[in-house]
Structures are given as structure tokens and as C-alpha cells.
Amino acid sequence: MESSQATTEPVPSPNPATKRSLLSSLMEATAGATAAPTALHVSHSFKEDCYLLSSLKLAELKALQELQQLLAVSPKPISIWGVPLAPSSAAAAGDERAVVVLLKFLRARDFDAGQAHAMLLRCVEWRREFGADEVAEEELVGFKELEGVVAYMHGWDRWGHPVCYNAYGVFKDKDVYDRVLGDADKLHHFLRWRVQVMERGVRLLQLRPGGINSIIQVTDLKDMPKRELRAASQHILSLFQDNYPEMVARKVFINVPWYFTLLYAMISPFLTERTKSKFVIARESNVAETLYKCCRFIRPEFVPVQYGGLSRPGDLQNGPPKPATEFTIKGGERVNLEIDGIEGGASITWDIAVGGWDVDYGAEYVPSDGGSYTIIVEKTRRVPATADEPIHNVYTAREVGKMVLSIDNTNSRRRKVAAYRYFVRKPCT
Known part of the structure; x- marks a missing residue:
């Protein structure tokens, strides 16, 4: 399949x-x-904060160097989140992760190296006592x-x-x-x-x-x-x-x-x-x-x-979820989402969510053969603002055609955001 x-x-x-x-x-x-x-x-x-050394100001680079010097004289190895921070240790040498961690502490203390050092040591002690x-x-x-x-x-x-x-x-x-x-x-x-x-x-x-x-x-x-x-x-x-x-x-x-x-x-x-x-x-x-x-x-x-x-x-x-498509429904607007090219015997699965809901929703299947009748898959119904689940449904087509999903916002003046995704599973050969 x-x-x-x-x-x-x-x-x-x-x-x-x-x-x-x-x-x-x-x-x-x-x-x-x-x-x-x-x-x-x-x-x-x-x-967003940048951790590239080339992006730092001279004063910030100086504060980073001061903090590294303060850590270098520590009698014990210092590491946080598995990142060794003492620049003199073999493990910390060349580890660019240490720069990121040190810059976090420096930014938290407005690049005051002394205060950042004290904060970092307190954090290390807390992690040891807490078993973090x-x-x-x-x-x-x-x-x-x-x-x-x-x-x-x-x-x-x-x-x-x-x-x-x-x-x-x-x-x-x-x-x-x-x-x-x-x-x-x-x-x-x-x-x-x-x-x-x-x-x-x-x-x-x-x-x-x-x-x-x-x-x-x-x-x-x-x-x-x-x-x-x-x-x-x-x-x-x-x-x-x-x-x-x-x-x-x-x-x-x-x-x-x-x-x-x-x-x-x-x-x-x-x-x-x-x-x-x-x-x-x-x-x-x-x-x-x-x-x-x-x-x-x-x-x-x-x-x-x-x-x-x-x-x-x-x-x-x-694994990664199937991507959804986003769209906007204007106040007073009705939107039809059409899924074309569906083969007979194929299974169609779809999900729809509308922010704020209070819309009318329905689904129908329209066969390509002009002599066939349109099939009501889901009767039109009002989806209230309190709805806490997206619409989810599966339909197996008996003949070639298209699925039409209707979202009616004509009773509201408020623009609403919405998202949908679908996939079609071809029939067994």
C-alpha cells in the first residue's frame, strides 16, 4: 500500500x-x-543573543577573558551541563561550548566578570547539592x-x-x-x-x-x-x-x-x-x-x-509530523478547501483547526463523473469557540473525484487563522 x-x-x-x-x-x-x-x-x-566571538564588543570580550582567568585558578574542575569551563584544563581547551555557557552568566550580570564568576560558582554548588x-x-x-x-x-x-x-x-x-x-x-x-x-x-x-x-x-x-x-x-x-x-x-x-x-x-x-x-x-x-x-x-x-x-x-x-498549511479566513468569508485527483478506493485523512472557531464546517465528496451524486461526508455543523480538538476524519472514496472541506465564517466579522493538513493513501494494487 x-x-x-x-x-x-x-x-x-x-x-x-x-x-x-x-x-x-x-x-x-x-x-x-x-x-x-x-x-x-x-x-x-x-x-536573539549571539554567541559568536566576532559579534562581541571589546568590553564584552574583555569581560569574557576576565571570567576565564578567574576560572583558570580554580583548584577543582568546573563543568555545567557537561561542558568543562576551566580554560586551563585539557577538556576545556578549544571547546566552543564553554564560550556559550560563560556568555550566559556574563549577560545575566551585565558583563561584570566578578559577579558572573560568583553566580557561576553558586550554580555549580547548587547543582552538586541538588543532584541536577x-x-x-x-x-x-x-x-x-x-x-x-x-x-x-x-x-x-x-x-x-x-x-x-x-x-x-x-x-x-x-x-x-x-x-x-x-x-x-x-x-x-x-x-x-x-x-x-x-x-x-x-x-x-x-x-x-x-x-x-x-x-x-x-x-x-x-x-x-x-x-x-x-x-x-x-x-x-x-x-x-x-x-x-x-x-x-x-x-x-x-x-x-x-x-x-x-x-x-x-x-x-x-x-x-x-x-x-x-x-x-x-x-x-x-x-x-x-x-x-x-x-x-x-x-x-x-x-x-x-x-x-x-x-x-x-x-x-x-518522527517529524506532516507539515500543515496555514491560511486566514476573513470576517464574512467562506473558504472551500479542495483536494483533487483522488482515485477510487483511495483513503483521505485530514485535520483542520481554526483559531477562535465559531465557524460552520462541513465536508463533501464530489465525484468526477457528472452523473454521480455528491456525497455528504460530514453534515454542516457549528464548531463552537470552546472546541478543544481539531477536526479529524478519514474517508474512503468509491470513485474518482475530489474532497471539498468548507469553513464558513460569514456570521462573524473577526478574521481568524486556520491550519489544515491531509494525505491520500492510494488503493491497494
Whole structure:
């Protein structure tokens, strides 16, 4: 049995704050206010950090050399994430990964070599005490229900950065909260699991000049219980700021409630322009548009289904996913996607996702023989905004013809982003 594309591609018819204490106090101050509209914030000044020596300023090169000299006199070998950092050691000589790691610590301390050195030594000590080098391989008991829900690595963005999703809405359930975070021991165990997720993400990085050296963080704020998670949030923030410097290329906040927009406006003056350039803040209606259309971050086949994408749990374990095609549906527009050249006996599989939904959808098969009747494959139905799964269907054609997928947005004035993919499996010969 042979798998292939249809002969023609279907086309739409023309028809983090500087000070944690400030962040905590602002969250507390806004906890009792009333709802207000939110807005989409996207910084267009973003420029990813470069780790090529030729791109550094003279002062930055000097700071790097000073840090290397400070490490050279260390009586013990120093390494982080498997990268030896002492320039005098045989292992570190010529290892370009060391430059990347050292520049991360230097940037976290504004290229102050002394402060970066102290931060690096504290990180090494924490990793030794915490057992961070071993945690990625541990089987941590009690976190099965959190895997793929609370914090997880899933896919890559368009430039190859691994993407880490964070969603803490599950903790609004008091039983779940008590079971996972109910006391100091449970919190410590949870932090170990959260560090495990981060360590596995770091292992996906190249840590080489010109390579992929940071991840994308997507944080879902829907239903997040602010007060209950304050202690855990502060611990996570402190651990990552102190021990994983400059590991995040972009910080994308989705399903943003009104108070977060207010919070961001209040703390924005305290943030550097470089920090603010990494933030993307999107209200609930903009999730799919933000993740794979508006800012062109992540392709639809890598976006989880709950965020308007086509990727279901476990999909990426079977190799690279089939690429999807993106398109836009204008307000008041109806789009027909046509899959032509289908042979009799062929099987057609398709997936469709529309950001924000609230559209009418239907599918029909149109035989090439003018004497045959059009077959209704899926009756036209309304897909609500609350739909949390993409449309997925399979149809086996009895005769030569084409599949027509209809998406009707005529009852809305709002432009919507959408994505689809399909493949046709030829009949057995």
C-alpha cells in the first residue's frame, strides 16, 4: 500500500520582573479588582543573543577573558551541563561550548566578570547539592498526572528552539493542590520534577556559537490560582534565574487574564528593554494567532491541540509530523478547501483547526463523473469557540473525484487563522 499526496495542494477559494518582591506585591494588590479588557503585547525589538566571538564588543570580550582567568585558578574542575569551563584544563581547551555557557552568566550580570564568576560558582554548588546532573534520568514517583499538563517540552519553533509549555490551572482543584504541593516536602519534590523538565530541555540545546542555545517558554495563565501558587512560583523563579541564566529566548504568555495586563503595565518601567523584548502577551482569543500566525513562532503541526494546533500527545514520538498549511479566513468569508485527483478506493485523512472557531464546517465528496451524486461526508455543523480538538476524519472514496472541506465564517466579522493538513493513501494494487 502506497501513501502519497493528492495531485494538487488545496487552496482557499477566492470566495519576569526585576524584583520578585515587587511582582508578588503587585499580584496581591490586583487580586480583588474587577475584570477589564485585555490587549495583545508583542515586542518588535526582539533580537536573539549571539554567541559568536566576532559579534562581541571589546568590553564584552574583555569581560569574557576576565571570567576565564578567574576560572583558570580554580583548584577543582568546573563543568555545567557537561561542558568543562576551566580554560586551563585539557577538556576545556578549544571547546566552543564553554564560550556559550560563560556568555550566559556574563549577560545575566551585565558583563561584570566578578559577579558572573560568583553566580557561576553558586550554580555549580547548587547543582552538586541538588543532584541536577542526575535528575533528568530519575523516575520521580507521583507526577504521572502532571506529565504533558503542567510543564512539558513539546516540539520546536520555526527556528529550531525547543518549546516548553507551562500551565498551572490544574491546581485550582484543591485535591490536586494538596496532593502535589500540600506541604514543604511535597513542594520540594515538585521542584525536583520541575527542574527535571528544564534539564531535559537543556539537553535539546546545542550550546554552540551560531547554534540553538535557548528555549521558548509558553505559559498558560488560564485558571491559575495566584495565591495558592505563590510559594511554588517564587521558588521556581528563583531557581531558574539563579541557575539557568539566559536559557529562554522568548517568554510567551497566553490566556492572559485582565490583572496580568495591569501587572505588566505596572512593572514594565522596572524592566530593561532587552527583557521586555522577549515578552509576548496574548489574551485568550489570540492564542492560536499568537503561537503560529501573528508572531510566526511555532508551526501548527507542533502546537498542542488545546492551543489551536494539530499536535496530539504522542504525535512527535513517531518522527517529524506532516507539515500543515496555514491560511486566514476573513470576517464574512467562506473558504472551500479542495483536494483533487483522488482515485477510487483511495483513503483521505485530514485535520483542520481554526483559531477562535465559531465557524460552520462541513465536508463533501464530489465525484468526477457528472452523473454521480455528491456525497455528504460530514453534515454542516457549528464548531463552537470552546472546541478543544481539531477536526479529524478519514474517508474512503468509491470513485474518482475530489474532497471539498468548507469553513464558513460569514456570521462573524473577526478574521481568524486556520491550519489544515491531509494525505491520500492510494488503493491497494
